[in-house]
Amino acid sequence: GAVVSQHPSRVICKSGTSVKIECRSLDFQATTMFWYRQFPKQSLMLMATSNEGSKATYEQGVEKDKFLINHASLTLSTLTVTSAHPEDSSFYICSAAVGGVTNEKLFFGSGTQLSVL
Amino acid sequence: AQKITQTQPGMFVQEKEAVTLDCTYDTSDPSYGLFWYKQPSSGEMIFLIYQGSYDQQNATEGRYSLNFQKARKSANLVISASQLGDSAMYFCAMREGPGDSSYKLIFGSGTRLLVRP
Numbered sequence: 001g002a003v004v005s006q007h008p009s010r011v012i013c014k015s016g017t018s019v020k021i022e023c024r025s026l027d028f029q030a031t032t033m034f035w036y037r038q039f040p041k042q043s044l045m046l047m048a049t050s051n052e053g054s055k056a057t058y059e060q061g062v063e064k065d066k067f068l069i070n071h072a073s074l075t076l077s078t079l080t081v082t083s084a085h086p087e088d089s090s091f092y093i094c095s096a097a098v099g100g101v102t103n104e105k106l107f108f109g110s111g112t113q114l115s116v117l
Numbered sequence: 118a119q120k121i122t123q124t125q126p127g128m129f130v131q132e133k134e135a136v137t138l139d140c141t142y143d144t145s146d147p148s149y150g151l152f153w154y155k156q157p158s159s160g161e162m163i164f165l166i167y168q169g170s171y172d173q174q175n176a177t178e179g180r181y182s183l184n185f186q187k188a189r190k191s192a193n194l195v196i197s198a199s200q201l202g203d204s205a206m207y208f209c210a211m212r213e214g215p216g217d218s219s220y221k222l223i224f225g226s227g228t229r230l231l232v233r234p
Contacts, residue, residue, distance in 0.1 A: 034221065034222075042226070042227075043208060043224040043225060043226045043227055044162075044208065044222075044224045045224075046221060046222070046223070049221065091160060093160070093162060095162070095222075106152075106164070106222070107164070108154075108161065108162035108163075108164075109161075110159070110160060110161040111160040111161060111162075113160070
């Protein structure tokens with residue numbers, strides 16, 4: 001089956017630095033990717049929808065200048081947490097969809113645990 | 118109002134027995150999809166089963182079956198013959214709208230299942 005690769009799996013950074021997380025579709029082209037955030041023992045909350053070649057669509061309450069999303073190719077979307085602060089510490093996970101494929105084929109990456117000191 | 122409700126924060130089941138994880142949903146869209154995902158401690162989201170709103174029969178995938186009661190707006194997951202490896206968080210999710218127009222998923226709060234040997 002299709003695989004979504006997410007890197008890094010874990011990152012620790014100092015407050016004020018920026019962190020980039022990559023999400024790649026390995027054996028299919030993903031026209032749309034989704035970025036979720038998950039706090040400990042909580043559910044996944046959709047942050048934004050990343051569309052190849054166009055601007056991302058952010059959910060209400062998500063700062064687009066804080067969480068920069070770039071979907072420059074059909075196989076790569078990146079999420080950059082800018083000027084990270086401790087409250088940005090969370091589990092970030094991406095998912096990828098293919099145009100024309102029904103949702104039961106929506107694939108998730110393995111997630112990135114971000115810890116901001 | 119919550120769109121996806123999972124009322125069981127935690128569940129225990131004896132190995133080899135069946136267990137039902139509850140999920141109710143709320144939508145006014147006639148076209149929607151319901152998903153169940155498993156999230157082990159490693160964090161990855163593993164797709165288990167999908168049910169479309171127009172599907173006439175309950176979905177089944179190996180040991181997983183979905184008890185879809187449309188009038189009650191419930192989509193309970195049934196795991197038969199539980200195994201120790203089934204211990205994980207389980208999330209119910211819903212996609213509103215036709216499958217080719219929206220891949221956004223709304224997740225429930227999750228149920229932590231622990232399988233006892």
